Amino acid sequence: MAGLKYLTGFGNEFSSEDPRCPGSLPEGQSSPQVCPYGLYAEQLSGSAFTCPRPANKRSWLYRILPSVKHKPFTSLPCGNLTDNWDAVEPDPNQLRWLPFTIPKSTEKKVDFVAGLQTVCGAGDAKSRNGIGVHVYTCNSSMVDRCFNNSDGDFLIVPQQGEILITTEFGKMMVEPNEICVVQQGMRFSVDVFGETRGYVLEVYGAHFELPDLGPIGANGLANPRDFLCPVAWYEDRTVATGYTIINKYQGKLFACQQDFSPFNVVAWHGNYTPYKYNLKNFMVINCVAFDHADPSIFTVLTAKSTRPGVAIADFVIFPPRWGVADHTFRPPYYHRNCMSEFMGLIQGHYEAKEEGFQPGGASLHSIMTPHGPDADCFEKNSTAELKPERVAEGTMAFMFESSFSMAVTKWGLQTCQRLDKRYYQCWEPLRSHFNPNWKPSKK
Secondary structure (H helix, E strand, C coil): CCCCCEEECCCCCEEEECCCCCCCCCCCCCCCCCCHHHCEEEEEECCCCCCCHHHCCEEEEEECCCCCCCCCCEEECCCCCCCCCCCCCCCCCCEEECCCCCCCCCCCCCCCCCCEEEEEEEEECCCCEEEEEEEEEECCCCCCEEEEECCEEEEEEEEECCEEEEECCEEEEECCCEEEEECCCCCEEEEECCCEEEEEEEEECCCCECCCCHHHCCCCECCHHHCEEECCCCCCCEEEEEEEEEEEECCEEEEEEEEECCCCEEEEEECCCCEEEEHHHCECCCCCCCCCCCHHHHEEEEEECCCCCCEEEEEEEECCEEECCCCCCCCCCCECCCCEEEEEEEECCECCECCCCCCCCEEEECCCCCECCCHHHHHHHHHCCCCCEEECCCCEEEEEEECCCCEECHHHHHHCCCECCCHHHHHCCCCCCCCCCCCCCCC
16 A cells, blocks of 8 residues: 555564654653543553563553453354364375465455464464464455454465555555564454455464574574564544454454444554565575575574474575575475474465465475475486576465474365365376496596
8 A cells, every 4th residue: 555654673662653643652651640632551462571571572552442442252153263173183194285265256255354264283272382374365355343363473474465454553565475473462454455365374372583593693584674563543433333353262253342443543652563574575595505405594483482493383485596506406305304394385386396386375294294396396406407597586485384293174174175185196206216336426
């Protein structure tokens, strides 16, 4: 949307006030006896009060009415959004989905919340330890209703169609090849502009942060200055017919009614905010000598577990870059992993699976399930002339990698009817090249 403004930085102490109400931020304190313009002060805490300062997350919102003014919550049907990881038997096979179907607006109007479907996940929202992977397929904007997730953070990856996200902190326009994070408890609504599809990574009990750079140094990967946070924007709007607040709580959906818009925050300050990031700004690190570097070098954001170096979830991308490694099989290697790997494709063709893995589809390689390049990729790249070349030009694939052993839902295995049951066949043509008489070449 033309004219939207943003604050820059990751995890900064921001402050913002709607220019229609200059001076709406209290000076020198957060909770004065009387706030400017007769506003209410409300704190939104994203961490325990006593968390160490680097991990302490909170923001103060100055709003026309506090969010506590609403009717009681009542249960709402969850549709295909679930945290029931035991509805079907586990499936350790390599899994791939064709592009998830977007409902036609001529047949049924579906907004972002109604279009959320859970593909896989693990853990438990009640104990605040786990992960959920969802897709959204929708064709209509949310009208007089908003959503907040009391269970965890949403990392949203648009694949088809831009989305306008209105939050209590302001507005963000998020396009394919961008991502956004709406953190636990933040209310938001989603406007769409046609048939729309994307992916959602949900984490319970941790917030996303930038990965440590170690010997890379002070710069590289996703740089903090490239993250954008919305600026304050409010509407003072009465909704006589009722405004619906949808709350995801302990894996279930609940709804309550109120007679005003929740996007009534005139000013705010703090370090607990929604934010967005353009993936084209990722500073790629890659091998310039030999061998294939591990995909962790492409980590954009990580949600750390309590075990050092082990993530609840990493968000990893495979962006356009140069491939220059000498005497090396350049595509991803064959692999069995102690982590779960869920992959999606925003655009283009993934280098290790140029056929079959399509934009808007997905794959899941579960813990210790073998995976790697298909037969065509192996044969082509085992004999290719090794010269500097652009890799993944016009492509953006990504991975949600997790230390959890994720279970696939009934919707993912059956109901969606998008599971590609022929996936295993891409490895069937692999043949033995073993030669017991091989001798090293003389130099």
